[in-house]
Amino acid sequence: MDSLNSLLDGFGTALTPVNLLWAALGVLLGTAIGVLPGIGPAMAVALLLPVTYGLDPIAAFIMFAGIYYGAMFGGSTTSILLNTPGESAAVVAAMEGNPMAKSGRGAQALAAAAIGHFAGGIIGTVLLVALAPTVADLAVDIGAPDYFAIMVLAFIAVTSVLGSSRIRGLASLLIGLTIGLVGLDQMTGQQRLTFGSLQLADGIDVVIVAVGLFAIGEALWVAAHLRRSPGEAIPVGRPWLSRGDVRRTWKSWLRGPFIGFPFGAIPAGGAEIPTFLSYVTEKRLSKHKDEWGKGAIEGVAGPESAASASAAGTLVSMLTLGLPTTAVAAVMLAAFQQYGIQPGPLLFEREPELVWGLIASLFVGMVLLLALNLPLAPVWARLLRIPRPYLYAGILFFAMVGAYAVGGEVVDLVTLLVIGLIGFGMRRYGLPILPAVIGVILGPNAEQQLRRALQISDGSVSGLVNTPFAVTVYAVVALLLVWPLLRKLVVRDGAKA
C-alpha cells in the first residue's frame, strides 16, 4: 500500500500547527463567503486567490481545499434558509430543505446537510486516495498528442454537456480562447493581439479573467436586476438530529457519494446532475413518500452527500490529468499555474508533499467543517441578512484588491472592468461562463501541446492520433458530438413505431 504510506506522510504535512491553521481559516472563510447570497464556490475561490499570493504552495492549496468545501456547504445553508439558490448544485437542497425550515425543522435540515457533506467528503476523498495514484500511473506515459486530446475533450464537454445551447457554449469558449491568445506566443515570442501595447504583451492574467467574469460580471448583473425586497431568511437554532431522523438518513448519506463521485470526475457539470439523481433515487427508495415536497429529510441528506463527493471526484481529474471539470477546479488550476506547477500525471511524482498534503488536508477540512458548522449555524444564518448594497459593494472591493495584487498595475483594473462587462453581457444573453474560463486557462496550453505533437510528427496530422489513449479520447469526443443527433434519430424511430 504505497498510497497509504504517502497519505500518512501527507497527514504529517497537513497536521503541522501552521497548516492546520490555514485549513481552519480556509473552511471558515469558505463557509462565510459561501453562505453570502449571490456568491457561489467559483466566485469565492476566485476572490480569495490573492489571499494566498504570499503563502507557499502547500499552505495555499490546503487553504483552497478548505475554501472549496466550505463554500459548497455554505451554499446549501443559503438554499435551506432562503429558498433562492444561486448555484445550480444547491437547487436540490432547497427543494426539501426549505419546506423543512418553514415548518420549524430548519435545525434538522442543516444537520442533515452538514453530516451529509461530511460523509460525502470523507467517502469521496477515500475514493480519491484509492483511484488517483492509479489514474496517474496509467497516464504517466502520455505525451503531447494525448494531452491535446484531453484538452479537446474538456473544450467539447463544457460546451456540449452543460447549458441549454451548444452555440452559446461554443461562443463562450471562443471568447475565452481569444483572451488566451493575447500576449507573446510561448514558442516563438511572436506578439499576438497586443496592438503594440507593452501591457498586453504580458498577456491577460488568468486571475483577472476569473475575477472579472465571476465577481465583477456577477455584481454588475445583480445590480441591474436587484430584487427590491430580498427574501427573508428563516432564523434557526443549533442543528441537531433525533434518533428517528438518523435512522431515516444514514443510508442516504452513504448512497450519495457513489452517485456524486463518478459525476465529479467526468466533465459533466460537477454537482448539478448527481444531486438531482440522488434526489430522485432517495425519493424512490423512501418509505415516507407522502412527505416529499413538504420537507423530507432524505431529500437533503442524499443530494448534499452527493455534492460533496462530486467535489472529491473533480479533484481526481484535476490533479491527475490537469482536466478541470467544474468552474472551481478551473480556478484552482489557474492557482496551480500561478505557482508554476502543472497538474497532471507527473504531479504525484514531482510534488508528492504538495499532493498528499492537500489530500490529507481534505480529511482534516471535513472534520473541521463538521465541528465548526454545527455550533456556528446560527451565526451563518445571520450572514444572510447582510444589506445587499454592502454585499455587492464588498464583492467589487475585494475584486479590486485581488486584481491589483496580481501585479500592482492600475491598467489591470481597467482590464478587469472590461472583462467584467463581458461577463455581464454573457449573463444577459445566456452565454455560460465556464467555457470561457476553461478556454482562457487551457487554451494556451492546448496550443502548445498541439504544436509540440505536430513538431514530433513533422507536420503530419496523424501525429495527433498515433496513441491508443488519444484515439480513445477522440472517440469519446465524437460520441459527445453526435449524441444529440443520435438521440433525435432514436426518438424519431420510437415515434414511427
Added chain:
Amino acid sequence: MTTQTDSPSAETAERRSWLREHSELGVCALLLALGVLVLTDALTMDVDIAQRGPVGPRTVPIVVGIGLLVIAALLAVDVLRGGRGQAETGEDIDLSEPADWRTVSLLAGVFLGAAGLIEPLGFPAAGALLFWGAAFALGSRRIDRDPLIAAVLSLVTYAVFNNLLGVPLPGGPLMEAL
C-alpha cells in the same frame, strides 16, 4: 428619419420593438467583429523569422478567428429563428423588472474612479471610496454608517494584505502620515 408611410410612428415603434426583441443580434455582431480582429491580426503577422516547426504562431488564431465568424453566423440564424439565450437567475435577481442601467453605469464609474485614485491616494482611501460609492450606487443612504464601514473594511484589508499576508499594497500619503 421620416419615412413616407401611413403611420410612421407605428412603424418606428414596431421596428424598435423588433430590435429590442432581437437585441441578441448585437452579440453576433460583437463575435463577428472579434473574429475579424483575430483574423486580421493573425494574417498581418510577420512570421518568417519566428516560425519554428510546422505549425507557427498563426495557425491557432486563424482557427479561432474562423470559429468566431462561424459561431456569429450560427447564433444569428438561431436568434432569427426565435432562439433566445436565457438570462442568468440568482438569489438577489429579479428579472421581472427591466435592467437598471443607471446603477450599472454608476458602479462602473465608481470602480474606474477608485482605480485611478489608488496610486495618488493610496489603497486605503481609494478602497474606502470604492466601497462607499458602490454601496451608495446600490441604494444605501446611511450617511452615518456607510463611510465608517467603508473606512474600517479598507484599513483592515490593507493591514491584513500588506502586513500579514505579504501582498504589498500602496499606502499612499494617508499611511505615511499615520
